[in-house]
Amino acid sequence: MSVTVESAARTAPAAVIVAIDGPSGTGKSSTSKAVAAKLGLSYLDTGAQYRAITWWMISNGIDIDDPAEIAVAAAKPVIVSGTDPSAPTITVDGEDASGPIRTQDVTSKVSAVSAVPEVRALITQLQRDIAAGAGQGIVVEGRDIGTTVLPDADLKVFLTASPEARAARRSGEIKGSDVAATREALIKRDAADSGRKTSPLAKADDAVEVDTTELTLDQVIECVVTLIEEKQATK
Ligand SMILES: Nc1ncnc2c1ncn2[C@@H]1O[C@H](COP(=O)(O)OP(=O)(O)O)[C@@H](O)[C@H]1O
Numbered sequence: 001m002s003v004t005v006e007s008a009a010r011t012a013p014a015a016v017i018v019a020i021d022g023p024s025g026t027g028k029s030s031t032s033k034a035v036a037a038k039l040g041l042s043y044l045d046t047g048a049q050y051r052a053i054t055w056w057m058i059s060n061g062i063d064i065d066d067p068a069e070i071a072v073a074a075a076k077p078v079i080v081s082g083t084d085p086s087a088p089t090i091t092v093d094g095e096d097a098s099g100p101i102r103t104q105d106v107t108s109k110v111s112a113v114s115a116v117p118e119v120r121a122l123i124t125q126l127q128r129d130i131a132a133g134a135g136q137g138i139v140v141e142g143r144d145i146g147t148t149v150l151p152d153a154d155l156k157v158f159l160t161a162s163p164e165a166r167a168a169r170r171s172g173e174i175k176g177s178d179v180a181a182t183r184e185a186l187i188k189r190d191a192a193d194s195g196r197k198t199s200p201l202a203k204a205d206d207a208v209e210v211d212t213t214e215l216t217l218d219q220v221i222e223c224v225v226t227l228i229e230e231k232q233a234t235k
């Protein structure tokens, strides 16, 4: 019996915690999902959690311009994330929120809600609990994963890309959308996310920066897979 356990410990790759951060449209979600699926890891989209709490605030008539009102309401919604990279899910009070969290209305309000310290404290704890429970390891993507949520992650990656490339990618997802307007909206959201006091969007000192402007998605995936496998080999 002990022989089996020992050999399994020798052959099974060690669980890894991977933090992928960066601004909107740099490829965090697509890369993280694909990498996690390839390596048999769990996947967590932390932006979806901030979007979910924002959707709940809007649906419940909370004044998005009033941080005190947001802070008082922050603990009310129950947000649950499913971490299978091939079918990630998000529910709020048991209701599927995957569609409503992607509306323009939520996108334009999420930075205000996510800047409220009480919101960040609750969501950060939720993220740490999910990461701690991921037995095979997990890829967690967001804005502050490497700096704040999981500062001891085995690997930290910070994705970047030019505003033009990011706007072109994002508007490619929405039929008939205007690239210039998308670019302005992205820049505005980046500024709000980078400028907030509590855990702003930032590269961790020990993160590997990957500029994806001139890379295909497959190249970015391959790059991150290689970085993870190197970490696993030395764990
Ligand atoms: N390197 C890349 N080259 C071209 N398109 C990409 C690349 N990475 C991601 N995309 C596309 O850009 C869009 C935004 O990617 P996404 O992963 O959602 O970014 P993020 O999570 O950082 O906002 C998606 O349509 C995705 O398929």
Ligand SMILES: Nc1ccn([C@@H]2O[C@H](COP(=O)(O)OP(=O)(O)O)[C@@H](O)[C@H]2O)c(=O)n1
Pocket: 023, 024, 025, 046, 047, 048, 050, 051, 110, 111, 112, 114, 115, 141, 142, 143, 144, 145, 189, 193
């Ligand atoms: N770790 C995180 C992840 C997202 N967010 C907030 O959530 C918003 C939506 O994140 P997202 O990852 O869904 O955004 P996109 O990159 O998909 O446009 C961001 O603009 C931030 O305001 C955050 O504050 N911290």
